[in-house]
Structures are given as C-alpha cells and as structure tokens.
Amino acid sequence: MPKFSDASLAKVKEIIARYPEGRHKSALLPVLHMAQAEFGGWLSTETMDYVASVIGIQPIEVYEVASFYTMFELQPTGQYVLQVCHTGPCCLVGADKIIAHLESKLGIKVGDTTSDGLFTLKTVECLASCGTAPVMQLGRRYVENLTEAKLDEMIESIRGNKS
Amino acid sequence: MSRKILLEHADVPGIDTFPIYRQHGGYDSVEKAVKMDPMAIVEEVKTSGLRGRGGAGFSTGIKWSFLDRKSNNPRYLVCNADEGEPGTFKDRYFMEKLPHLLVEGLIVSSFALGTHTAYVYVRGEFFWIIEALEVAIAEAKAAGFLGKNILGSGFDLEIYVHPGAGAYICGEESALLESLEGKKGYPRIKPPFPAISGLFGCPTVINNVETIAAVPWIIVNGGPAYAAIGIGRSTGTKLISASGNIKKPGVYEIDMGITVEEFVMSDEFCGGLLEGRTLKAIIAGGSSVPILPAHLAFKTAAGEPRLMTYESLFDGGFASGTMMGSGGFIVLDNTACIVRNTWNFSRFYHHESCGQCSPCREGTGWLEKVLHRLEHGEGKMHDIDLLVSISKKIEGHTICALGDAAAWPVVSAVLHFREEFESHVKNRGCL
Amino acid sequence: MKLIIDGIEIEVEPGTTLLEASRRIDPKTAPPAMCYYTGLKDSGGKCRTCLVKIAQSSPNNPRPAVRLVPACRTLAEDGMIVQNNTSQEVLDARKDVVELLLINHPLDCPICDQAGECDLQDLAFKHGVSTTNYEEERRRYPVQDIGPLIKLHMNRCILCFRCVYVADQLTDGRCHGVLNRGDASEISTYIEKAVDNDFSGNMIDVCPVGALTDKTYRFKNRVWFSRPVLAHRECDKCCGQTVVWLKGNEVIRVTARKNEVAEVISFICNTCRFEKKSLADWEVEGPAHVSRESVISQNHYERNTIIPSLGSSDV
Ligand SMILES: Cc1cc2nc3c(=O)[nH]c(=O)nc-3n(C[C@H](O)[C@H](O)[C@H](O)COP(=O)(O)O)c2cc1C
Ligand code: SF4
Ligand code: SF4
Ligand code: SF4
Ligand code: FES
Numbered sequence: 048m049p050k051f052s053d054a055s056l057a058k059v060k061e062i063i064a065r066y067p068e069g070r071h072k073s074a075l076l077p078v079l080h081m082a083q084a085e086f087g088g089w090l091s092t093e094t095m096d097y098v099a100s101v102i103g104i105q106p107i108e109v110y111e112v113a114s115f116y117t118m119f120e121l122q123p124t125g126q127y128v129l130q131v132c133h134t135g136p137c138c139l140v141g142a143d144k145i146i147a148h149l150e151s152k153l154g155i156k157v158g159d160t161t162s163d164g165l166f167t168l169k170t171v172e173c174l175a176s177c178g179t180a181p182v183m184q185l186g187r188r189y190v191e192n193l194t195e196a197k198l199d200e201m202i203e204s205i206r207g208n209k210s
Numbered sequence: 211m212s213r214k215i216l217l218e219h220a221d222v223p224g225i226d227t228f229p230i231y232r233q234h235g236g237y238d239s240v241e242k243a244v245k246m247d248p249m250a251i252v253e254e255v256k257t258s259g260l261r262g263r264g265g266a267g268f269s270t271g272i273k274w275s276f277l278d279r280k281s282n283n284p285r286y287l288v289c290n291a292d293e294g295e296p297g298t299f300k301d302r303y304f305m306e307k308l309p310h311l312l313v314e315g316l317i318v319s320s321f322a323l324g325t326h327t328a329y330v331y332v333r334g335e336f337f338w339i340i341e342a343l344e345v346a347i348a349e350a351k352a353a354g355f356l357g358k359n360i361l362g363s364g365f366d367l368e369i370y371v372h373p374g375a376g377a378y379i380c381g382e383e384s385a386l387l388e389s390l391e392g393k394k395g396y397p398r399i400k401p402p403f404p405a406i407s408g409l410f411g412c413p414t415v416i417n418n419v420e421t422i423a424a425v426p427w428i429i430v431n432g433g434p435a436y437a438a439i440g441i442g443r444s445t446g447t448k449l450i451s452a453s454g455n456i457k458k459p460g461v462y463e464i465d466m467g468i469t470v471e472e473f474v475m476s477d478e479f480c481g482g483l484l485e486g487r488t489l490k491a492i493i494a495g496g497s498s499v500p501i502l503p504a505h506l507a508f509k510t511a512a513g514e515p516r517l518m519t520y521e522s523l524f525d526g527g528f529a530s531g532t533m534m535g536s537g538g539f540i541v542l543d544n545t546a547c548i549v550r551n552t553w554n555f556s557r558f559y560h561h562e563s564c565g566q567c568s569p570c571r572e573g574t575g576w577l578e579k580v581l582h583r584l585e586h587g588e589g590k591m592h593d594i595d596l597l598v599s600i601s602k603k604i605e606g607h608t609i610c611a612l613g614d615a616a617a618w619p620v621v622s623a624v625l626h627f628r629e630e631f632e633s634h635v636k637n638r639g640c641l
Numbered sequence: 642m643k644l645i646i647d648g649i650e651i652e653v654e655p656g657t658t659l660l661e662a663s664r665r666i667d668p669k670t671a672p673p674a675m676c677y678y679t680g681l682k683d684s685g686g687k688c689r690t691c692l693v694k695i696a697q698s699s700p701n702n703p704r705p706a707v708r709l710v711p712a713c714r715t716l717a718e719d720g721m722i723v724q725n726n727t728s729q730e731v732l733d734a735r736k737d738v739v740e741l742l743l744i745n746h747p748l749d750c751p752i753c754d755q756a757g758e759c760d761l762q763d764l765a766f767k768h769g770v771s772t773t774n775y776e777e778e779r780r781r782y783p784v785q786d787i788g789p790l791i792k793l794h795m796n797r798c799i800l801c802f803r804c805v806y807v808a809d810q811l812t813d814g815r816c817h818g819v820l821n822r823g824d825a826s827e828i829s830t831y832i833e834k835a836v837d838n839d840f841s842g843n844m845i846d847v848c849p850v851g852a853l854t855d856k857t858y859r860f861k862n863r864v865w866f867s868r869p870v871l872a873h874r875e876c877d878k879c880c881g882q883t884v885v886w887l888k889g890n891e892v893i894r895v896t897a898r899k900n901e902v903a904e905v906i907s908f909i910c911n912t913c914r915f916e917k918k919s920l921a922d923w924e925v926e927g928p929a930h931v932s933r934e935s936v937i938s939q940n941h942y943e944r945n946t947i948i949p950s951l952g953s954s955d956v
C-alpha cells in the first residue's frame with residue numbers, strides 16, 4: 048500500500064485548502080501528479096485508490112480522471128520517458144525523422160520500453176514549443192531544437208552513467 | 211522598431227525576480243488601480259478595445275461587464291494558461307520571461323472584478339513555469355501586493371496555480387473549469403455562461419494569459435493610448451508565435467495592422483523563407499483556423515494587402531480568408547505536404563476530442579482515417595469529397611468549438627489544395 | 642411565457658426546456674432524445690440527436706443567435722421561434738448525427754438482445770439512415786460482466802452517460818464510469834468490480850440500446866414473443882410497480898414501467914427486478930400497453946438493420 052511522506056501529506060493538505068470548503072475534489076490533478084512522482088512514475092490501482100482515500104472521493108472518480116489525461120501513466124514506464132512532439136509544426140522541421148532515429152537508436156517502437164528498462168519512447172501532441180522544434184519532454188523539462196547528434200549524446204551519457 | 215508593451219523588459223536580466231521587476235515600473239498599475247473605482251477600470255479596459263487573446267477575440271471589457279456582481283456567491287478570475295493550440299507558444303514564452311507581469315495583471319483584474327481568489331490553470335507539462343509562477347506569487351505577497359489588505363486598500367486576493375495534466379480540450383474555458391474542479395475536461399453545455407455560473411457554480415471570468423498581461427499597461431497609460439495602436443477594432447499589440455519553414459521562428463510582439471508580408475519577410479520578424487524555397491501556405495492563427503494558400507496570404511481576394519488584424523485576416527470569410535485565432539503563425543513552404551499536414555492535424559483533433567458528444571467523438575476519428583489513407587497512398591478520388599462531407603456532419607453540431615476546429619482545416623485544405631489531394635490518389639501518396 | 646415550435650404556439654412555465662415543450666405539443670413529433678432523461682439531473686446535451694433550430698431568439702435575449710441547439714438542454718424563452726421537423730437543416734443535421742452514432746455500431750440487430758425495444762434502432766429507422774460511407778474497421782470490445790446481474794456490451798454503447806447518472810443519483814457510491822477519452826471512451830469499472838447496489842438495475846432500463854442487459858433475463862425468445870403485464874407487489878425499497886414479462890406463466894424478466902416517451906416512470910429496486918421471478922410474487926393488474934411505435938409492435942426489425950454501402954463482413 049503506497050503512503051505519502053509526512054511532508055507530502057502536509058502538501059496535500061495545503062493544496063486542498065486552495066479550494067473552497069467541500070471542493071476538495073479540485074485537488075485531484077495536483078495530488079495525482081505528486082503521487083505519480085512519488086510512487087514510481089506511474090499510477091497503479093493501489094496508488095489511485097490511495098489518492099481517492101486521501102482526498103475523500105470514490106476510486107472510480109480517480110480512474111476516470113487518470114485515464115482521461117495523457118500525462119498520467121497507467122502502466123509502468125522506463126526510467127527515462129522520451130516524449131517527442133509529433134504535431135504539425137514539429138513535423139514541418141523534422142520531428143518524423145527524429146522519431147525514426149530514436150526508434151532505431153533505441154531498438155524499440157514508439158510506445159515501447161527498452162529491455163534494460165532505461166527508456167520509454169512516446170509521441171505526444173503539441174508541447175507549445177513549435178519555435179524551438181523539434182522538441183521532447185524529458186521528466187520535468189523540455190529538450191528543444193533536437194538533432195540526431197544531440198540525442199545520441201544524451202542517450203550515450205545516460206547509458207554511461209548506468210553502467 | 212516595433213513597439214513593445216508586453217515584452218518591453220523581457221530581456222532585462224533578472225526581470226523574473228521581484229526587485230528587478232519592480233525597478234522597471236513593475237506593480238505600478240496596482241498602486242494606481244487600488245485607488246480607482248473598480249468599474250472605472252472595467253470602463254478603461256472597454257475603451258482600450260482589448261480583445262481576448264486566447265483565440266475567440268471577444269471584447270474583454272464587455273466580457274467583464276457580463277460578470278454577475280449581484281450574486282451572493284463569491285466571484286472568481288481564472289487565467290487560461292493551458293496553451294495547447296498547435297503552433298502557439300507565446301504564453302509559455304511570456305510566463306518564462308515575465309511571470310511578475312502576469313501576477314500584476316491578475317491583481318489589477320481581480321480588483322476590477324471584485325474577485326478575491328484567482329486561479330491560473332497552467333498546462334501540466336510546464337513544470338518549470340508552475341514553479342516560477344509560485345515563486346513570483348510568493349514574492350508579490352511578501353511585498354504586500356497580494357494577500358490581505360493589499361497596499362492598505364482593504365482589498366484581499368489570493369492567487370493559486372493549478373496544473374493541467376495533458377489535455378488540449380482543457381484550454382476550452384468550460385472544460386478548464388471542470389478540470390479545475392478535479393474532473394475530466396468535458397466542456398459544459400452553454401448557457402449558462404461562466405459569467406453567471408462558472409467555477410464551483412459561481413460567477414467567473416476566464417481570460418488568456420496575454421489578455422490579462424495587457425491590463426497593467428492599459429491602467430497605467432489609459433485605454434485611449436492602447437486603442438490608438440492598431441487599426442479599427444484590432445487595437446494594441448499582439449504576441450505572435452511564428453513557426454514552420456522560416457528563418458527565425460520565435461515569439462514576436464507586433465502592432466496590430468502591420469502587413470502579413472512584412473511579418474513573414476522582414477528581418478525584424480520571421481526573417482523570410484529559407485534559401486531557395488517558395489511560400490506554399492500560411493496558417494495564421496493556430497491549427498484550428500483555415501489554411502491560406504500563398505496567393506491569399508499576403509493579399510486578400512480583392513488584391514488589398516492583408517494585414518495582421520482580426521478583420522483583415524478574416525477578409526473573404528472562409529472562402530478566401532482565415533482567422534487571427536491564438537496568433538499561432540505557421541508557415542509552410544514548397545517542401546511541405548498539405549495532405550500530410552492536414553492528416554497530422556486531424557490526428558491531433560481525434561486524439562484530443564473529449565468524446566462527450568457524438569459528432570466530434572465519431573467524426574474526428576473518421577476524418578483521421580480517411581486522411582491517413584490518402585496520405586499513405588490508399589485513398590480514392592471519392593475520399594476527397596467524403597472529407598468535406600464528414601466535416602459538415604461535425605461542424606455546428608457539437609457541444610464545443612473543437613468540433614469546428616477539427617472541420618475547418620480539412621475543408622479549407624481541400625478547398626485550396628484539391629489538386630494535391632488528387633495527386634495523392636493518382637500517385638499513391640506523396641511525390 | 643409563449644413560444645412557437647413548428648408554427649404551433651405553446652405556453653410554458655420558465656425553466657421548461659424546448660424538448661419538454663415539444664413533447665407537450667406531441668410526444669410523437671418531439672425531437673428524438675438518446676441521452677437526455679427527464680429524471681436524471683445533468684443528463685442531455687451529448688448525443689446531439691435532439692438538435693433544433695432557433696429561428697428567432699427571444700427579443701429579451703442579450704445574446705440572440707440563429708443556430709442549432711440541443712432541445713433537451715435549451716430553455717424556452719418568451720417569444721422564441723423554434724423549428725423542429727419543419728427545418729430541412731434540422732432534419733439533415735439529425736440524419737448526420739444518427740449516421741455518426743452508427744458508424745462504429747455493430748450491425749447485429751437481428752441477434753441483439755435489445756432488438757425490438759431499442760431507441761437507436763427506432764431512430765435509424767425513422768430517419769432513414771440505412772447506409773453509410775464508412776469503410777473503416779469498427780471499434781470492438783469484449784463483452785463484460787459487471788457483477789452477477791448486469792452484462793455490458795460496450796460495442797453497442799452510444800455513451801449517453803445515463804447509466805453513470807443513475808449510479809451517481811440513485812445509488813450510494815458509483816463504481817463504474819466513463820474511462821479514457823475521445824472515441825476510446827468506454828464504460829467500465831476499471832478494476833473488475835461488481836456493480837451491486839439496491840438500485841443499480843435501473844441502469845438497464847435507462848440504457849437506450851442493448852449495451853446493458855439483465856443477466857437474469859431468461860430470454861429464450863425475442864421480446865415480441867413475450868407478453869408484458871402490469872404488476873405490483875408490496876416492496877419496502879421501491880414503489881413495487883413494474884412490468885412483468887411473461888412467456889406462458891413463466892416470468893422471464895421484470896422492468897420498470899415507462900411512459901409514452903419510453904422513460905421510466907418510477908425507478909424500481911433490484912429485489913423486484915432480479916429476484917421476484919415467480920408469478921406468485923406478483924399481483925397482475927392487466928396487460929401492459931406497449932405504446933412506443935417501435936418494432937415491438939411492428940415486428941419488422943429485419944428491415945431496420947444498418948447496412949454499410951461498401952460491403953463489410955462486420956456483422
Ligand atoms: C478546443 C479549444 C481550445 C482552446 N484552448 C485555449 C488555450 O489553450 N488558451 C486560451 O487562452 N484559450 C483557449 N481557448 C479559448 C477559450 O475557450 C476562451 O475563449 C479563452 O480562454 C478566453 O480568454 P480570452 O477572452 O482572454 O481570449 C480554446 C478554445 C477551444 C474551443
Ligand atoms: S466537440 Fe468534441 S471536444 Fe467538444 S465537447 Fe464535443 S466531443 Fe468534446
Ligand atoms: S441498434 Fe439497438 S438493437 Fe440494433 S444492434 Fe444496436 S443496440 Fe442492438
Ligand atoms: S451503457 Fe447504455 S446507458 Fe450507459 S452510456 Fe452506454 S448506452 Fe448509455
Ligand atoms: S437528447 Fe439532447 S443532446 Fe441527447
């Protein structure tokens with residue numbers, strides 16, 4: 048059974064207090080973000096049930112929301128999730144090629160995780176970074192103006208740190 | 211040199227910190243506003259001619275005057291920072307550079323509207339912006355510009371940042387409110403409009419980041435000064451996100467009324483096309499607006515120079531015009547494939563449909579499948595008209611404008627680039 | 642206040658929807674409603690089959706507009722002029738919406754449990770939608786048991802959300818809902834969980850299609866071969882007033898009573914619905930009148946099968 052640290056529980060309380068009395072459900076998105084970060088990068092049924100109990104809503108309300116929003120992972124992912132934008136403006140300047148390159152470099156298809164569990168490759172819709180395209184989200188930041196060389200270097204350095 | 215209202219201090223080192231921001235005149239508008247009659251601020255915004263920068267271009271002053279002030283419920287101001295329209299990245303750029311200007315705008319707007327709580331709904335992917343805004347809010351609070359009894363005026367205000375979690379539809383204002391209430395981002399059926407029954411069922415004003423950020427300048431310099439910039443009903447300056455096949459992609463603040471040609475070709479803005487390329491099309495207001503072929507980009511159907519204004523971009527309606535939208539300006543040159551781009555956008559709308567109403571839920575998927583076939587060489591001639599017919603089944607029949615937004619780019623692409631679609635059928639894909 | 646619908650003037654109280662007003666003029670000509678349900682708060686607005694045209698807003702409306710609106714969620718205004726069946730635009734829009742509702746729908750009326758009492762089947766029949774240009778593969782889901790009493794055929798679901806509102810408003814603690822989004826939306830409990838609550842069975846009655854079915858329904862025959870009777874019993878949970886469906890003297894199922902627009906008049910409990918399967922449990926009042934002008938009475942469901950124009954093996 049997952050359980051937030053005391054500091055996180057205090058944070059949850061502070062978040063709930065941002066909304067009027069009786070509107071604690073408003074805290075759901077921010078608390079799910081916290082839960083995903085704290086409990087292994089994805090939302091298991093146990094995690095979602097726990098979030099439901101912490102906020103005081105029905106589990107189905109959490110499942111509905113978690114499955115609606117794309118940032119919530121309902122399956123375990125690799126340690127690094129590469130989320131490459133594949134919407135129009137990025138594709139005008141080479142996002143398709145970047146994705147193909149990543150597939151061959153990592154030896155996986157979009158949606159899959161490498162066998163060493165290091166990388167998951169995903170495509171996402173417009174990240175609001177069309178002026179510095181191609182772009183991907185990596186954890187809590189963006190990597191912009193992607194080139195094959197830049198990605199190779201990044202992947203090698205992550206692999207290097209692990210071995 | 212173009213005039214800068216929003217971005218004047220964008221490149222000052224440290225402008226994202228309170229002391230430096232304050233040194234450059236930051237929060238002056240709050241000092242002025244709290245001594246004014248709130249309704250006078252609303253009037254000033256009306257006079258300025260400011261129109262919503264989120265996409266629809268509705269008069270901000272009029273929207274504010276619709277707010278139900280007689281209700282016994284609390285009122286709310288909600289800032290739409292969910293920026294998700296493909297081709298649009300100005301709010302992100304702005305908040306990275308000038309978080310305090312947004313906070314300042316929120317304070318003045320809240321004072322005008324009599325709201326004591328404001329929420330900023332920021333798209334969830336922008337982790338660093340959420341943090342920066344929270345820091346800016348804390349700094350402003352520490353300096354007495356937020357919290358209880360702001361500058362001794364008796365006015366109280368709290369601002370909270372609320373993260374989204376990956377759903378373009380939450381940019382639609384009523385879906386945003388649902389999301390802020392911890393639900394799926396299902397747009398609401400209107401009426402009632404948010405001004406009467408919005409967040410938590412209370413009267414609510416929702417404005418885009420850029421709209422709110424324009425308010426401090428209007429209060430300091432006066433509505434007429436703002437209205438003096440621009441042409442006709444397109445007043446003030448506008449942030450344009452420029453992307454695609456141009457030399458200098460980026461965010462530019464333009465005076466409303468410069469020509470499209472100047473915007474695309476001059477070194478001050480997009481810097482023109484890449485060497486050896488020719489212009490094929492522009493998408494002037496984000497992926498949701500009709501695409502314009504090169505011959506209608508710089509000139510209207512009547513041969514007049516096309517201007518960067520709401521009216522001039524729309525000139526000719528959907529037959530030969532487009533819309534200002536969110537100001538997401540995408541340039542396509544001769545290397546771009548219209549069919550591929552249209553398929554790409556239709557995949558986007560299919561992916562982002564909330565699924566609540568049947569025409570959009572079913573129609574967006576159908577559009578994508580037909581376009582996928584055409585792009586991948588499996589299309590038939592009758593598929594081209596089928597695209598238009600599916601679009602017509604969606605358009606005007608849905609709960610929210612996402613349905614229309616899915617239809618317009620397809621209809622306009624077929625209207626202006628039919629030969630490209632036909633050649634995809636004949637040649638079994640791109641040449 | 643007064644408004645005009647298809648040339649007929651009607652007086653209604655403030656707060657009346659255009660759908661209610663039309664139904665008051667004549668339930669038979671009123672707009673079809675696949676998602677709205679009178680007894681369920683917040684229902685409606687989603688399927689878009691009830692679109693009507695506001696030809697003229699009320700003179701008092703600050704935001705007047707000529708446009709299509711969902712009749713079920715639009716309030717009547719004084720002086721409004723509305724077009725329902727007299728507007729070609731409305732009829733075309735309705736036909737479009739019906740077609741879209743059907744493109745991913747299985748084509749199995751002849752073998753569907755709901756055939757003969759299906760709102761979608763009636764709707765398609767009435768609006769003459771019998772073909773579509775849709776050539777793509779249809780969405781498919783496995784049939785699921787949501788508990789021992791109810792079966793879910795997600796393939797047939799039109800996402801009207803009525804069952805969700807029933808669970809929200811009639812039961813204590815909803816445990817099924819709409820997961821995912823867009824055309825991946827699906828009714829589910831997420832984890833395999835039994836929907837079990839005293840009033841959960843009403844989800845079956847409000848479902849306009851054959852997506853939620855009664856697992857205790859002993860249908861060895863199609864619905865039109867059974868004989869519905871009005872019946873009641875003393876019940877401490879609900880009104881106890883039902884329709885009992887008989888084959889000979891065998892109770893093959895129990896449902897709530899419905900009015901002329903096929904809406905439940907009074908919701909019934911699961912005991913009455915699922916457990917009282919002997920004629921001795923019931924006091925029979927007399928034959929139930931099947932009022933809907935549907936294939937139940939007409940018995941021509943076969944003609945009403947939706948056929949794709951460009952051959953599909955998907956039957
Ligand atoms: C599908 C859809 C997506 C939208 N996305 C955004 C968005 O990301 N940001 C935004 O400010 N407005 C967006 N809008 C417009 C909002 O609904 C709303 O009009 C706007 O936030 C109002 O603010 P404004 O008057 O200041 O423009 C969107 C509208 C639709 C229909
Ligand atoms: S138009 Fe699309 S996005 Fe808007 S409510 Fe309907 S299904 Fe949802
Ligand atoms: S239209 Fe009705 S009867 Fe026919 S398959 Fe669908 S749910 Fe069953
Ligand atoms: S299962 Fe039936 S009642 Fe529930 S949403 Fe689907 S069609 Fe509607
Ligand atoms: S009944 Fe009105 S939209 Fe479904």
